[in-house]
Amino acid sequence: MLQHGPLLERLLAGDFICRVTDEDAFRHLSDEQTQQDINHYLRPLNRRLVASDDSSVFFLGYQELTKQAREQLSSQFALTVQSLLPLLEWLQLVQETLGRDSALTAGDTIKLQEFVLRTEDNQSLRQRLNQLAGDRFFNSQSEQLDNQVKLIFRRLKEHGYLLQPHHDRQYYIVTGKIDYLIEVIRFIRDEEHLPVDDTPNQEALL
Amino acid sequence: MVAAEPAVASNLFTIGAERLALLGKHHKALMQGYLDGFVDETVFSEAALKKLIAARILWRPDEQQPLALRPLVSELIASMVADENRRQINADVAEKLEQIRNRVQAYRDAQFKGDYSVAELQLQRLTEHVHDLSGQFEEAIDSLWHRLNSDFGFVASLDDKIRENERAQKQLRRLLDGLALLDFNELIELAEGNNHLRKLLVSQLQSQLSSHHSSLLEVQKRLVELLAKFRQQQARSLLIANMAAFLRQHPKYQPADYANRSELPALFNQAAAIVPKAAIALDNASERQVLAGLVRALPRQQSLTLPDTPGASFAVQWQDETIAARQQALKTDVENFYLRVIDHGGKLSALEYLAQQQLQWDSEIWLYQIIAEYQALPVDEKRMFAIVRDEAPASSMNQLLLIRDISLQLQAA
Numbered sequence: 185m186l187q188h189g190p191l192l193e194r195l196l197a198g199d200f201i202c203r204v205t206d207e208d209a210f211r212h213l214s215d216e217q218t219q220q221d222i223n224h225y226l227r228p229l230n231r232r233l234v235a236s237d238d239s240s241v242f243f244l245g246y247q248e249l250t251k252q253a254r255e256q257l258s259s260q261f262a263l264t265v266q267s268l269l270p271l272l273e274w275l276q277l278v279q280e281t282l283g284r285d286s287a288l289t290a291g292d293t294i295k296l297q298e299f300v301l302r303t304e305d306n307q308s309l310r311q312r313l314n315q316l317a318g319d320r321f322f323n324s325q326s327e328q329l330d331n332q333v334k335l336i337f338r339r340l341k342e343h344g345y346l347l348q349p350h351h352d353r354q355y356y357i358v359t360g361k362i363d364y365l366i367e368v369i370r371f372i373r374d375e376e377h378l379p380v381d382d383t384p385n386q387e388a389l390l
Numbered sequence: 391m392v393a394a395e396p397a398v399a400s401n402l403f404t405i406g407a408e409r410l411a412l413l414g415k416h417h418k419a420l421m422q423g424y425l426d427g428f429v430d431e432t433v434f435s436e437a438a439l440k441k442l443i444a445a446r447i448l449w450r451p452d453e454q455q456p457l458a459l460r461p462l463v464s465e466l467i468a469s470m471v472a473d474e475n476r477r478q479i480n481a482d483v484a485e486k487l488e489q490i491r492n493r494v495q496a497y498r499d500a501q502f503k504g505d506y507s508v509a510e511l512q513l514q515r516l517t518e519h520v521h522d523l524s525g526q527f528e529e530a531i532d533s534l535w536h537r538l539n540s541d542f543g544f545v546a547s548l549d550d551k552i553r554e555n556e557r558a559q560k561q562l563r564r565l566l567d568g569l570a571l572l573d574f575n576e577l578i579e580l581a582e583g584n585n586h587l588r589k590l591l592v593s594q595l596q597s598q599l600s601s602h603h604s605s606l607l608e609v610q611k612r613l614v615e616l617l618a619k620f621r622q623q624q625a626r627s628l629l630i631a632n633m634a635a636f637l638r639q640h641p642k643y644q645p646a647d648y649a650n651r652s653e654l655p656a657l658f659n660q661a662a663a664i665v666p667k668a669a670i671a672l673d674n675a676s677e678r679q680v681l682a683g684l685v686r687a688l689p690r691q692q693s694l695t696l697p698d699t700p701g702a703s704f705a706v707q708w709q710d711e712t713i714a715a716r717q718q719a720l721k722t723d724v725e726n727f728y729l730r731v732i733d734h735g736g737k738l739s740a741l742e743y744l745a746q747q748q749l750q751w752d753s754e755i756w757l758y759q760i761i762a763e764y765q766a767l768p769v770d771e772k773r774m775f776a777i778v779r780d781e782a783p784a785s786s787m788n789q790l791l792l793i794r795d796i797s798l799q800l801q802a803a
Contacts, residue, residue: 198661243661257658285547286626375645383625384628
């Protein structure tokens with residue numbers, strides 16, 4: 185277990201481990217024996233390893249759902265629901281701003297400067313970014329584009345959706361937590377039968 | 391006929407060479423025409439235009455239309471520069487097979503007649519046809535791989551990529567169908583009893599085609615995988631867009647309380663963080679050395695010299711100038727007392743000093759001001775003085791301590 189010390193610490197601290205955030209750790213976690221060892225170790229802490237549906241990201245959940253655990257999960261879920269719209273809008277904004285033909289996914293790289301440059305020249309993108317930055321989730325007080333963008337990316341980094349490989353270089357890599365978010369959305373959609381399609385309708389196909 | 395052949399050939403040679411040279415001579419304008427879809431007639435001279443049309447390089451598809459490159463020329467360029475937007479795939483095998491059969495027949499006829507030079511020529515043509523057939527597949531496979539490896543990057547949108555992928559898959563099926571048309575039993579029959587033919591039609595063609603076949607299957611597998619990936623990306627983009635739209639329309643939307651379901655979905659089982667902390671422990675003697683080193687390595691606290699901020703003073707509140715003047719006088723006297731302490735070096739009683747200097751201050755006010763002055767001193771100056779209060783309980787019943795006197799002394803630094 186000693187060799188997994190730093191990994192356990194990250195997991196306990198609430199980090200999501202995916203191929204992007206820590207490739208070695210992710211490989212270890214994908215091993216069934218290691219999973220068992222870690223779960224065994226975490227049992228007294230009432231924690232266990234949880235993987236997303238496609239096993240692309242690992243994090244810790246409760247082993248036993250005590251009352252406190254439920255309360256914590258409830259508030260955690262409320263936070264997640266609150267963050268859905270700002271995160272989705274950010275995903276859309278990045279996709280449109282950078283002219284990408286597909287939504288962001290784990291491993292994609294975003295250069296902050298490029299994002300700023302493209303937003304600067306476009307009034308409608310500028311406005312949407314302004315609105316997004318003011319959202320409670322990002323909570324920017326600044327009016328300046330540069331600061332707003334920096335804050336948004338810093339918040340996403342804090343929440344584990346982005347990884348900044350070099351502290352002093354402004355480029356970010358999307359982590360597996362984004363894929364987790366998409367899974368959550370898909371789950372809610374299916375569970376609540378929301379009228380949210382993800383297949384092109386007949387018109388588009390024709 | 392034998393005599394005519396070389397003449398025709400040499401004629402062909404001159405015309406062909408001339409026309410190929412035309413391509414080179416106007417390369418820039420023609421390439422521009424390839425990119426624009428039509429050629430700018432003003433950059434050519436009248437004679438040059440005529441020559442280009444006669445050479446079947448340029449044509450006018452319609453009276454109203456500008457001159458454009460002939461499709462075959464465009465295709466040649468597309469293949470040379472691997473321009474996947476324009477590159478064509480020729481999956482027509484039946485025609486080629488027919489030609490091969492005819493050539494084999496003609497070759498055999500010529501051999502039968504003993505007309506060896508004609509037979510030689512026919513064999514030459516036959517070899518070309520066989521190579522064409524193989525080359526046709528090679529070209530198609532090259533184009534397919536090229537498109538695959540660039541992730542269909544030559545079209546911009548995901549929808550276009552999906553359409554291009556589907557088109558490539560259709561081409562691939564036609565190519566595979568074409569390959570199925572080739573019946574090796576037939577080719578073996580055709581080649582029967584002739585070494586040249588057997589080598590050409592059976593061993594060579596067969597090995598080439600079987601390698602094409604496995605390449606095509608590999609490409610097909612990859613195309614299907616890529617299409618699945620495209621569809622997944624498309625689904626993701628749509629999910630994001632539509633969910634965002636839904637949430638915007640229903641700002642108050644709240645999903646069910648999954649956290650309190652009896653069967654908690656694993657996705658939402660996200661435990662609170664535990665941050666392990668550790669402190670220095672001294673119970674392990676062997677680690678003391680290390681700990682001592684750590685302590686030594688701690689950065690020393692710099693003595694902080696605060697800017698000289700005046701202490702809170704009551705003077706501000708007294709608007710009356712006479713009272714302010716009295717307050718100032720009191721302060722001055724107290725300062726003198728402090729100076730005396732510094733000069734004197736020893737212990738000095740406040741009340742004794744008051745009496746000695748015959749100052750008019752009330753003893754209580756005097757003591758109060760001395761304490762106030764002391765409190766107002768900066769921290770490091772405070773350390774210079776030892777203040778000793780001579781105090782006693784108010785009465786045997788009351789534990790309130792009353793200050794009777796104060797003595798001040800310079801502290802040994």
